[in-house]
Amino acid sequence: LFDRVTEPLFLPKGEENIVFKLPTEYLAPRYQSIVSEITDRWGGVKNRMEIDVKPITLPDLSIPMTLGRGENFSPFLPHHRQMASRLVETFLGMRTYEDFLSLSIYCRDRINPYMYTYALSIAMLHRSDTNELPLPPLPEVFPDKYVDGAVFSRARQEANVVSSGNRLPIVIPLDYTASDLDPEHRVAYFREDIGINVLHWQWHLYYPFSGLMQIVKKDRRGELFYYFHQQIIARYNFERLSNKLARVKRLLNWREPVEEDYFPKLDNIVSSRVWPPRNAFTTLRDINRELDQIKFDIQDLERWRDRIYEAIHSGSVVNEKKQLIELTEMDGIDILDNMIDASILSVNPNLYGDIHNLGHVMMGFCHDPDARHLETFGVIADPATVMRDPIFYRWHAFIDSIFQEHKKVIPRYTVQQLSFDKVCVTAVEVITEKAPKNEFSTFWQQSDIDLSRGLDFAPRGPVFVRYTHLQHAPFITKLQVQNDGPPRAGTVRIFLAPKFDERGLPMLLRDQRLLFIEIDKFPVQLKTGSNIIQRRSDESSVAIPFERTFRNLTGVGESQQAAAFTFCGCGWPQHMLIPKGRQEGLSAEYFVMVSDGSVDKVEQPPPEQNCRAAHSYCGLHKRRYPDRRSMGYPFDRVPRDGVNTLREFMTPNMGIIDVKIRHSEIAVGPGPGNVPATLPNLGEL
Template sequence: MSVSQMKNPTERIPIIIPRDYTATDLEEEHRLAYWREDIGVNLHHWHWHLVYPFTASQRSIVAKDRRGELFFYMHQQLIARYNCERLNNSLKRVKKFSNWREPIPEAYFPKLDSLTSSRGWPPRQANMSWQDLNRPVDGLNITINDMERWRRNVEEAIATGRVTREDGTTADLDIDTLGNMLEASILSPNRELYGSIHNNGHSFSAYMHDPTHRYLLENPGVQVTSVSVETPGGQPNTLSTFWMSSDVDLSRGLDFSDRGPVYARFTHLNNRPFRYVINVNNTGSARRTTVRIFIAPKYDERNLVWSLADQRKMFIEMDRFVQPLNAGQNTITRMSTQSSVTIPFEQTFRDLSVQGNDPRRTSLAEFNFCGCGWPQHMLVPKGTEAGAPYQLFVMLSNYDLDSVDQPDGSQLSCVEASSFCGLKDKKYPDRRSMGFPFDRPSSTATNIEDFILPNMALQDITIRLSNVVEPNPRNPPSAV
């Protein structure tokens, strides 16, 4: 119950969550959930690392008295206390995890949530194994071989009682140095040689469910069976561009003397309106999805097929919108003029004189915002007269991972180009990184074909230029 629903706002009604609300002690490891999930224990661990960070802009923040020894002792005590609780619950002591390539038999389902994302931490299924980490967006590219090499070097230092510094000199190994080496903090004598076994061990375990970020791309139960573009009177999967001559009144909003309209006629690129047709099979229940549409040239400047590392930087967003899906087969159609990237021609070239420039006017912010958006006439690249080969990419992403809780706000009277300009007085309408799914390198795909998952589709298209100039039907009658 929220405070607003209470008769007395000072009243506090606790929500009682039973200890075994989401699990049962018939699962042996759940007997320890009261300890592993204890809020106070987790707060202590979090605050310890706040007080003793492994890195900081100032070395003095990290280099506290006997920090490395305290790191070792505090974590040793965590394990000792954990083992005491295991014995109290008729369980064996925790096993040493020394073979980093063997599966971990036990599953683990955290009960704590992330306050910032309002989501539970991902579980670890039974018999999962560490895998090489390649998550560029998180700055992680580490292999199990790296971890094993670092461990051998640490073991050698322990056996000899000597550590090798970065400059090649050696020093005696003590418990304080060993703790800083194992974590590792910036106090480690040689992070290149001894690595960061503790910190990276956290990463290997935490990202075990998705070591390469693959599952952020999936949308289980949603399969895109085909995509196409249709231009009225045109060939299938062909976008048509041409030149247009338009008249714009430059006197409106410019500091000219009052001598009547000043029309400028300029020639600009334009495109024939077209529509996307997307066929989707939804094997689950009715849901919503975010449709993401991009295009990119099929070949590079040498007429060679792109590597994904390069082509991902060439994909231009054409549209993004939320779409309901019924169970079973769905056909989604969307006009190019509905693009979330663009605003219409008449909104780009508005009469600026009627607005003025007084910032105290309440409508000024709305007026300015309505002018933000990529011009509709520039949505499609020019192409060539022979026909430029492009690739159309369509993705239907998981709306549960996309959605944003929006505050109440006024609705603008104009078209909003939310992809490039956001929404006025609201949050950006997509929780994902901007440019998703091409916002980061792929660690598994070498080209776009390798990147495609069931909730995505790729279609070859052609952009053909008609090298003629057509008058804009909105032009005022000419006096000539």
Template sequence: MSQQEKQLQVLALLEGLTSLSHESLPVDQRGDLPKSVGILPRGTLFSCFHEVHLKEATVLYQYLHDAKDFDEFIKRAKLARDTVNEGLFTYSLSVALLHRDDCKGVHIPPIQEIFPDRFIPAETINLARKEVYRNPKEDIVVPVEKTGNILDPEYKLAYYREDIETNAHHWHWHIVYPATWDAEKMGHIKDRKGELFYYMHQQMCARYDCERLSNGMNRMIPFHNFEEKLEGYAPHLISLVSGLQYGARPQGFSLRDLKDVDVQSMERWRERIIEAIQLGYVIDEHGEHVNLDEEHGADIIGALIESSHDSKNSRFYGSLHNWGHVMMARMHDPDGRYQENPGVMSDTSTSLRDPIFYRWHRFVDNIFKDYKSTLHPYEKEEYSFDGIEVLEVTVKAKTDNVLTTFLKEDILELTHGINLGTTHSVKVTYDHLDHEPFHYSIDVQNKTGATKEATVRIFLGPKYDELGNVLIAEDKRRLMIELDKFHKTLAPGKNTISRNSVDSSVTVSHVPTFDELKSGGVAANNQEYCSCGWPGHMLIPRGTRKGMDFHLYVVLTDWEKDKVNGGDKMTCADAVSYCGALDHKYPDKRPMGFPFDRPVVDKTEEELTAHVSNLHRTDVKIKFLS
């Protein structure tokens, strides 16, 4: 069977899911589907944060993954499509597809085309229906509707929170790294999965605060009190599988007990995790102490907090992160008496829309901050590179060291996910943040007299806080955005490194659409794992109209100390900083975010950089063209 024939069979499984019948296949027609599959009713919103939902999804993706060949995989998938919950089916099929050897090169189409209703306001979908009714024999294009106004200060950041590809990235990351991933059963190890859970979400928070500063807003206040009254939020989304709106959160509501978990348990889990950090060890399921050492501590804590299959003791330390998402999504109807849909925090493809997502993840990040504070600050010799000096760094754009951002129009096709009663195209136009093309020019002097292998690390951080004060090093490091990380060979003498921003180790390459996949124009070696990554148009913050001051940091470290065995032969590693590499260890021995991952104690930024020749800071402005 050709690659394209496989692709078409997969696409057929993922089209029209919002229009499936709510009736499941009768039990006697379900073949060898596991009996524990098909429990969550169709039309219900699936959540991979909900323990019961996730348990059923895990059984299904393992069942699909274990099919003896591709034909058997498709046969099982068809049975599942006609039986299980729509969202659960998409999640499980996607996880299995990503990790089957006979599906390499077969793509999952963009989640925003499978379920457009998770990304496009209900008002816009209704407008599209009306236009189709009025012009049934024409292609339709409608503009996206706004979801708020300036009475809500958070509306200024709607362009960021509601960015379609940013939300799609979050969904895709969680199918690459399922919380329930069992390496023994699935045959692949997810290296440093707990640490990557922490780092990817920490970077989202850093980016969000940079956007807030770009809009003249304060940095966010972390969620910190389980009794606090929260800000309101209305998503303006409808779930077409249920016919109900995603739940809105009225102003002043707080977390409430659910039948599955209570607020007291959340507080208890938090205290146990913090106590473990203070003691320097966790207690595993057998009562043994597992030290939170420098090499594995962040990974262990990440698994505890999420909580994932790799948690050392989920019964004792609970599932703080996942249940937090569920509780915040259910606070408007905690006991289900009104039969309301949960809010957007229940779903990885919608949760970034809600401002509370970032406050919640800053709360989670603060726990990791407590752990990092137990580690010694880096000494000079830990991040220096003897004989290597970064002479000058220039961001090359229309104007050197000045980057411009702007809003750019894009389109989303609705008809693959929504039956609008037409064979013609129905598209939605929307704006997203973008930036001008640029590249880095890095002049490096190699004084060693020999060829050296270097890791080039590039970070960006704001210069000033919300009051116009210069950020101290300890505050700034938590706002550092990783822009790139790559390997470079340095010849003796002077070297000039040129690196295009489109080659960033953070951003994803183009994700092919339904129509592109159907046409067969996508190269088979462009494996779907590559579709995990931050959207390229969101690589840098918005900045301000006058120009916002940032510091760009370039750090060269010794690749011989950084490298991991096989790190030079990775496949599908275009967004390796956030997503790792397919079937390989994370290709960097250093902690994620190094060297800005640990506290800076009693040192100014100038003291940190003055005597380290391999670290260079450049002043950069980012201007937003409205």
């Protein structure tokens, strides 16, 4: 159903020439009068696989059908969100799998293709009869949202002229959106990384803003929103420091022109237009677009912001019944996020508004705030493309600073809350093959992605693009932990942060704590005495391998299998786990902590899926977040009084080492499974 979603369904789909046999009333009205022509045309297709579609009594689809097929769609826009939520509800309401399939087929050629993909994906992830089915990665459905628009005419040419087994991948250079004349372009490899952008879109599918309570109300949803986006900003700042750029500035003053520009170079196959760019020093303005049923002023956002700050400083929010709800140490962040984010879980939408989503909309329409030019929004207003634009990081740095304001007013962790009695981390080491001890090694790698599912031209067969992304050599973390108590459960928490600031000076923990990126978190059983723990980078609870972000691609022309793109497909891309660093080596601090497993543990059945879920940023499907501590612990709060540096913060169950991240400008080609280097042999350690 996702294959060539902009083309009519009755055209053969996939390599197997699947032909859907539709009841006449299922055909889009335009085609109903040419049924015999369609039947004749596809009757002769060899080796076709026919699927009979059973008609059902159709529900009312008038609301989602209001959005035109050729219009752009974004869940950040309230009107679009309402339409999509209605469609998701209708999909979820279908009693049997057969009815759901039939309705999905009926909708496919009638609903806006992007809204259809969004709503159907959410429905499939949340229906018990479909949540194990693989969904295709979005770059295969809408490659236009991820790759240079210039690729498509070349892809068409390659597909037309060269038979499917002999096609060469179309190479997308690393620098296709800008040149080094723009200093911000130094971190374009991060902003435009396909894996990172896919994750962001997926994340918002798992945690939608609106819809039925059963799909929105998930364990610590708000807190996870805050933590996921906080970590994105920390990782972005780490990349900026790697590239000698200062940390991103919060977008605080919405009346000042925005310095950062962005020219996305993306096509939009749904609207057949290009994505609008934003010029440097564009002024943000009040939005009044009848077309999109949206009207708000910058002043609305300012008012909501002030009310949110007031709530944080008074320690409680006011709900719709005018009752005070305390922003507690553990749950305050969840409440706060749901009203900023803003989801339907907001305690008081009238009072606290919709600041985060409408911020995206304000920035997305700054080139045409009253729709006089009939222009659509820029990449900053679509969750599939937002992370490409430098302004995304300025906006989310602002959003994060609100959460940090709350973290500033709650109690600091005491030494006791940080310690683990009689447990001591005695040694930490990072081992990377062919690199000195305690050194990470990064470089460039090329990988291939098949676009053919999303291309609307014949002849069929794979059409690959080859894109260049950051990669790091796999590594092992080795720890020595002394347990002078009885055998006990512990949780190992590993973080990495830059050691020096922009000026090369050591950082105060107050600032450095915001730059700690999570690398891994896992349970351990400690025996009494000395414990040696070894953990491979590909086991990280943060990241998933390239093959799971995309599909099981093993290179051009080789077989592909759909990797299960369910919850297992959610995770930070493994190739972006370690920031780029510098050629001369970037100094960083590698922090390891073993916390008390009996405090951390969440009692619940094991996850349903048999894959290893990257739960740190994505949580678990149908389960509670598997760590009872506040997300980001122990760096989520301001350090206790009298503690200024990381070293002063340390308790015996923590360890830090100085590490270097060394970048090499070499580019490794696509290899089998895209694995660049081997892990060190554990036997040799």
